[in-house]
Amino acid sequence: MNTVRGARERARIEVTAAIKDEARRRLAAEGAAKLSLRAVARELGMVSSALYRYFPSRDDLLTALIIDAYDSLGAAAEEADAHALAAGAPPRARWIAVCESVRTWALRHPHEYALVYGSPVPGYSAPADTIGPASRVGNVLIGVVRAAYEGRGLALPPLPPALGPEADRMTADFAEGLPPAVVPALVAAWAQLAGLVSFELFGQFKGVVEERSAFFAHAAGQLAHGVGLPAV
Amino acid sequence: MNTVRGARERARIEVTAAIKDEARRRLAAEGAAKLSLRAVARELGMVSSALYRYFPSRDDLLTALIIDAYDSLGAAAEEADAHALAAGAPPRARWIAVCESVRTWALRHPHEYALVYGSPVPGYSAPADTIGPASRVGNVLIGVVRAAYEGRGLALPPLPPALGPEADRMTADFAEGLPPAVVPALVAAWAQLAGLVSFELFGQFKGVVEERSAFFAHAAGQLAHGVGLPAV
DNA sequence: ACCAAAGCAAGAGCAGTGCTCTCGAAGTTG
DNA sequence: CAACTTCGAGAGCACTGCTCTTGCTTTGGT
Incomplete structure (x- = not known):
């Protein structure tokens, strides 16, 4: 286990973690009701649609959290x-x-x-x-x-x-x-x-x-x- | 008390109640998160901006509920x-x-x-x-x-x-x-x-x-x- | 080493949201 | 009747979740 499977896989894990971290930060700041995918993406310097490669929907992000x-x-x-x-x-x-x-x-x-x-x-x-x-x-x-x-x-x-x-x-x-x-x-x-x-x-x-x-x-x-x- | 103050006042009371009723109905159907002012207004046959005469914001509607x-x-x-x-x-x-x-x-x-x-x-x-x-x-x-x-x-x-x-x-x-x-x-x-x-x-x-x-x-x-x- | 397949970011776009502003019609009050 | 207030309608702004298409990069098999 913990096999290094290449840059792509590693990047995916890191980006996923970064999204969750940023989402948690915004969650702590404004609450679940105002947690917006677009704001998270914006803060991460990516475009909102890119985020859907990692979480198929806002609710899935919330479920992960x-x-x-x-x-x-x-x-x-x-x-x-x-x-x-x-x-x-x-x-x-x-x-x-x-x-x-x-x-x-x-x-x-x-x-x-x-x-x-x-x-x-x-x-x-x-x-x-x-x-x-x-x-x-x-x-x-x-x-x-x-x-x-x-x-x-x-x-x-x-x-x-x-x-x-x-x-x-x-x-x-x-x-x-x-x-x-x-x-x-x-x-x-x-x-x-x-x-x-x-x-x-x-x-x-x-x-x-x-x-x-x-x-x-x-x-x-x-x-x-x-x-x-x-x-x- | 209970003085009839005219059509306007009576209408306001009735419309306010109708809004709350419809909001309660939508609340029961979809939950607070998805309660939308526009949907309530639509269901009541009025335009969304008119609703703001009765409740200054969505949160005020929720507070009333x-x-x-x-x-x-x-x-x-x-x-x-x-x-x-x-x-x-x-x-x-x-x-x-x-x-x-x-x-x-x-x-x-x-x-x-x-x-x-x-x-x-x-x-x-x-x-x-x-x-x-x-x-x-x-x-x-x-x-x-x-x-x-x-x-x-x-x-x-x-x-x-x-x-x-x-x-x-x-x-x-x-x-x-x-x-x-x-x-x-x-x-x-x-x-x-x-x-x-x-x-x-x-x-x-x-x-x-x-x-x-x-x-x-x-x-x-x-x-x-x-x-x-x-x-x- | 090459090349098709898969994964990816970006942009445009859709339908929907809360909320503001303006305007004309209606009711209220002197 | 006239001045004044209240109301509904419409347009519009900035935002949302989400989809689709378009190219680029990485991957894995031959």
Whole structure:
């Protein structure tokens, strides 16, 4: 692998990266709604039609940015967890560290966060390529809970009987080895985490929450409690 | 009031309403990103420039739709709570009923929900006119918790000392009469509720949660627990 | 080493957009 | 009735995503 296939292929990779970089820059500056292919091309010194050799449409460019954003966020979460783990943190502290890393990443890349967890852009349905990167954060959270479970430090949340089969299916599909009762709570906590971050990022806390960091830390702790990682 | 001020004024009101109606229709059909002033005007048999007599810009039209959406959602939540209250439901059941009503409204008006709780559209900062309607759902939730508190049915969640002053400020600002410890939990629950609905609506649960209704009901119950409305 | 095939940038062009300006017709008010 | 305001229509500007055609450059097989 990594074979040097010639100038052409190398140029294509570089140009593709340059386009994505410039697009990300304009995304950060003006938001997804105003991201224009022509402006990106102009900034790169090429003509707009040339850009279509690399991305067949504006939505394809956005999809590429979405995948990169998922990957970047996923990497941040994984790194935060690895750090906490290396520091000997117990599962609850790891959980909170991951939540904080998601929030920090979102505050640093607001438009990219909006791209992945905000309203989907056009008619649009997420291409299959996105589901892999999209699940990285979820997998980190699953890993933390699994560690708690294997360390006998997991308090099982209640599960209504009506949700039993669904919990079993979820567990088999993407959380093998965990007790089914915790899986719905875990998925809910993931969505709730996104809700907290989105509200802060999208201005819904304006005039409501002022001490955002302290508030978030508290909420992340409550989230941990909800999935069975009680304080001390 | 309701004085008939002449044909002109009446026409203005009717045309404004017609524009919003048509815009809402196109919003539901194609989403906010593709909502075009010209298309709305065309559908109404008027020329695009005439529309600017009623809304000075596209964003102003969107803002009007946002306010209406907040009001519609708020009314749905208030009605759901009133129904539950009239049926003699205890606070916990009222809480869940309100959560369900938000989800139901969102599923019925996905694009309008995305407009208010999704990523903000342009460069954007929410105009002041939106904050009133925006808080109606929150006020309903506050009312439910207040009823529980006054009925001695509220279990106070823990509050870290670091968040004490902020909790006091929040309580004084928009939740007077409630014990400060519950207010941050309440705000967090509100954001988390939006996270649950957004994830379902924006396709984040695709391949993850199948029994969406049962899952949501469970999560809403957990949310109730988190704000101090325990089961039975 | 040559030459056809493929990849590429550029330009023109289409249909559509938000928004501005001007002009004449209509309604409102003294 | 006259002065004034409001409105719809049309033309026009700068911009968008996207397509198509035209030549040039790189590539890969003979």
